[in-house]
Amino acid sequence: xxxxxxxxxxxxxxxxxxxxxxxxxxxxxxxxxxxxxxxxxxxxxxxxxxxxxxxxxxxxxxxxxxxxxxxxxxxxxxxxxxxxxxxxxxxxxxxxxxxxxxxxxxxxxxxxxxxxxxxxx
Amino acid sequence: xxxxxxxxxxxxxxxxxxxxxxxxxxxxxxxxxxxxxxxxxxxxxxxxxxxxxxxxxxxxxxxxxxxxxxxxxxxxxxxxxxxxxxxxxxxxxxxxxxxxxxxxxxxxxxxx
Numbered sequence: 262x263x264x265x266x267x268x269x270x271x272x273x274x275x276x277x278x279x280x281x282x283x284x285x286x287x288x289x290x291x292x293x294x295x296x297x298x299x300x301x302x303x304x305x306x307x308x309x310x311x312x313x314x315x316x317x318x319x320x321x322x323x324x325x326x327x328x329x330x331x332x333x334x335x336x337x338x339x340x341x342x343x344x345x346x347x348x349x350x351x352x353x354x355x356x357x358x359x360x361x362x363x364x365x366x367x368x369x370x371x372x373x374x375x376x377x378x379x380x381x382x
Numbered sequence: 383x384x385x386x387x388x389x390x391x392x393x394x395x396x397x398x399x400x401x402x403x404x405x406x407x408x409x410x411x412x413x414x415x416x417x418x419x420x421x422x423x424x425x426x427x428x429x430x431x432x433x434x435x436x437x438x439x440x441x442x443x444x445x446x447x448x449x450x451x452x453x454x455x456x457x458x459x460x461x462x463x464x465x466x467x468x469x470x471x472x473x474x475x476x477x478x479x480x481x482x483x484x485x486x487x488x489x490x491x492x493x494x
Contacts, residue, residue, distance in 0.1 A: 296483075298431075306423075306431065306474055308483040321482045355430055362437075365413060367478040368421040370442065372430040 263287035265295070265356050265373035273380045277346050283339040283356030283373060290314070290332055294359035295339045296369060297330065301352040311359045311366075312339055319366075346380045353377050384409045384477045388486035394494035395465055403460040403489045405475035410455035411438075419478040422451055422460045425488075426471040435460065436478075465493055 269281035283295060296311035310320040312330045320328050329342045339356060354376050357369035389404035403422075411419045418438040423431040433442040435451035438458060448463045462469055472488040 305487045306476075306485040308485070319481055323482075357431075360436075362417065362419070362478070363415055365415075365417070365419050365479060366481055366483055367419060368433060368436045368476065369423075369431075370433050370436075372432065375430050 263358065263371045265358065265371060267354060267356050267373045267376040269354075269376050269378065271377060271379060273346050273350075273378060275347055275380060275382055277380075278342060278344040279346055279350070279378060281341040281354055281356075281376060281378075283341070285337045285339070285356075285358070288358065290334045290337060290339065294361060295332070296357050296359040297341050298355045298357060298369070298372075299350075299352050300355065300375070301349070304352075309341070309354075313359075313361070348380050351378060351380045383482055384411075384479065384484050386475055386477055386484050386486035388473075388475060388489045391489055391491055393490065393492040395491065396494045397466065398464050400461065400463045401465055401491065403462075403473050403491075405453075405458045405460070405486050407456050407458075407477055409477075409479070411477050411479045412455040413479060418453065418455065420451070420453065420458050421476045421478055422449075423474045423476065424469075424471050425474065426468075429471075431474065434473075462491075465491065467493055469493065 294313040297309040357372040385408040420438045422435040425431040439451045475486040
């Protein structure tokens with residue numbers, strides 16, 4: 262069955278670079294996109310970016326200058342790197358399988374359990 | 383960016399009652415392919431979001447038929463027929479028409 266699982270450090274210092282890994286199973290990264298969604302504590306969902314089956318990426322302009330999404334298809338892993346962390350980057354980070362419909366960006370049909378990241382000195 | 387605005391529920395809702403959750407988009411989500419790119423998710427307490435409805439009215443795999451989606455190009459409704467304890471959580475709408483994907487702020491459902 263389709264599964265996604267996030268991993269990474271729970272506590273970061275301001276100005277550091279966050280590195281998260283999403284390990285997927287039950288589907289191929291060369292056939293499906295994977296996106297990252299952030300949820301600040303007690304707040305709503307914010308799409309950060311997606312890497313598509315062909316390897317291209319799209320980012321939310323709000324974080325584009327600090328964010329990079331890449332992958333290793335041989336290991337079925339997707340990576341998120343975000344630099345210059347600030348306390349407002351604190352929250353739960355989810356990876357999710359991103360379904361595209363033709364040229365439309367559509368929806369997320371499977372989600373990981375999420376990883377909590379706290380940015381604090 | 384497309385702004386998604388969700389309505390509130392008169393919580394707590396009695397078990398067995400039917401409820402409608404509303405969502406409005408700042409731009410029509412009806413595309414030329416005939417699909418309306420509006421999706422609904424449920425985030426139960428302490429869990430990750432799960433897809434309920436996509437393309438405005440198509441139920442995701444395994445989702446109860448108590449959930450139904452409807453609407454126009456900019457105004458949408460998620461109806462839950464006969465709420466149950468397992469329906470508790472926050473419901474989010476999301477537009478999938480264009481980048482950046484955007485979500486509503488969420489509608490909390492509590493059950494009496």
